[in-house]
Amino acid sequence: MYNLLKGKKGIIFGALDSKSIAWKVAERAHEEGATFVLTNAPVALRLGTISELAEKTGSQVIPADATSMMDLEDLIDKSMEILGGKIDFVLHSIGMSVNVRRGNHYTNQDYNFTKTGFDVSALSFHRVMSMLYKKDAMNEWGSIVALSYMAAQRVFPDYNDMADNKAYLESVARSFGYFFGRDKKVRVNTISQSPTPTTAGSGVKGFDGFIAYAEKMSPLGNATALECADYTISMFSDLTKKVTLQNLFHDGGFSNMGVSTAIMEDFMKDYQPEEVVEEPKKNIK
Numbered sequence: 001m002y003n004l005l006k007g008k009k010g011i012i013f014g015a016l017d018s019k020s021i022a023w024k025v026a027e028r029a030h031e032e033g034a035t036f037v038l039t040n041a042p043v044a045l046r047l048g049t050i051s052e053l054a055e056k057t058g059s060q061v062i063p064a065d066a067t068s069m070m071d072l073e074d075l076i077d078k079s080m081e082i083l084g085g086k087i088d089f090v091l092h093s094i095g096m097s098v099n100v101r102r103g104n105h106y107t108n109q110d111y112n113f114t115k116t117g118f119d120v121s122a123l124s125f126h127r128v129m130s131m132l133y134k135k136d137a138m139n140e141w142g143s144i145v146a147l148s149y150m151a152a153q154r155v156f157p158d159y160n161d162m163a164d165n166k167a168y169l170e171s172v173a174r175s176f177g178y179f180f181g182r183d184k185k186v187r188v189n190t191i192s193q194s195p196t197p198t199t200a201g202s203g204v205k206g207f208d209g210f211i212a213y214a215e216k217m218s219p220l221g222n223a224t225a226l227e228c229a230d231y232t233i234s235m236f237s238d239l240t241k242k243v244t245l246q247n248l249f250h251d252g253g254f255s256n257m258g259v260s261t262a263i264m265e266d267f268m269k270d271y272q273p274e275e276v277v278e279e280p281k282k283n284i285k
């Protein structure tokens with residue numbers, strides 16, 4: 001390991017179980033010398049296995065619903081107390097769509113579910129940053145990262161209302177990132193990750209096909225959760241101090257592909273070209 005985060009203090013949202021991207025980030029941050037607080041929604045703390053991770057990384061767990069300003073205030077106050085000062089890095093690794101869970105089609109949403117999903121997956125990023133900003137809780141040259149997906153830019157029909165949530169999330173990274181950079185010298189970015197087999201990921205309809213397609217399309221193959229953690233660590237380290245307001249694709253090259261030979265070969269296996277009937281030429285005088 002490289003001691004990339006030696007002496008740095010952080011808050012990591014969203015480690016549910018050992019498949020979670022946030023779980024891998026916590027393990028890697030620990031290996032790189034950071035100390036941090038782990039947090040998740042109270043219900044997730046009851047269902048998940050976060051205490052195992054806390055023990056392994058010598059961290060404390062503070063419950064916080066990321067849609068509650070009261071919980072977030074309490075989390076940030078307690079984190080600074082436990083860690084003995086301001087924060088150097090924050091990971092927002094939170095996502096949930098009630099419409100996806102209930103199988104509602106994108107064109108037929110329950111808007112109360114849409115609002116809940118938006119609050120959890122997107123607005124929560126603004127809330128977290130707003131509380132950090134107001135409390136002046138970030139150290140200069142600190143780094144804030146949220147995880148996103150390419151459905152923010154392109155159509156993936158079964159990603160449903162999460163596509164809109166990710167578009168907002170990425171926009172907030174830019175808009176809030178401006179003020180955080182100007183006023184506090186803190187950088188804010190989103191990492192747009194390959195489909196990854198986690199609890200949130202596997203909830204998306206047709207996820208197996210989704211992941212297999214991306215694997216075949218990407219010249220380097222899909223990025224794993226651990227690889228995403230490595231990239232996130234680099235974004236928390238002092239090696240990326242001037243990277244801000246960016247949506248950074250971490251997807252094995254998928255986002256710049258049109259089609260790969262592997263996908264084309266698969267497609268051509270079943271392709272039956274239609275017989276082309278030529279129109280009789282008119283005799284134009």
Ligand code: NAI
Nearest residue numbers: 014016020021044066094095147148195196198199200201
């Ligand atoms: P995960 O299911 O392990 O993590 C999602 C986390 O959000 C859970 O820990 C859950 O408890 C937390 N959460 C839900 N509601 C919350 C609330 N009200 N307050 C606080 N936390 C809450 O799944 P994964 O895949 O690790 O997700 C992490 C992030 O990565 C999400 O933003 C997801 O959209 C993003 N992402 C995932 C991809 C995938 O294919 N798995 C691809 C690209 C991005």
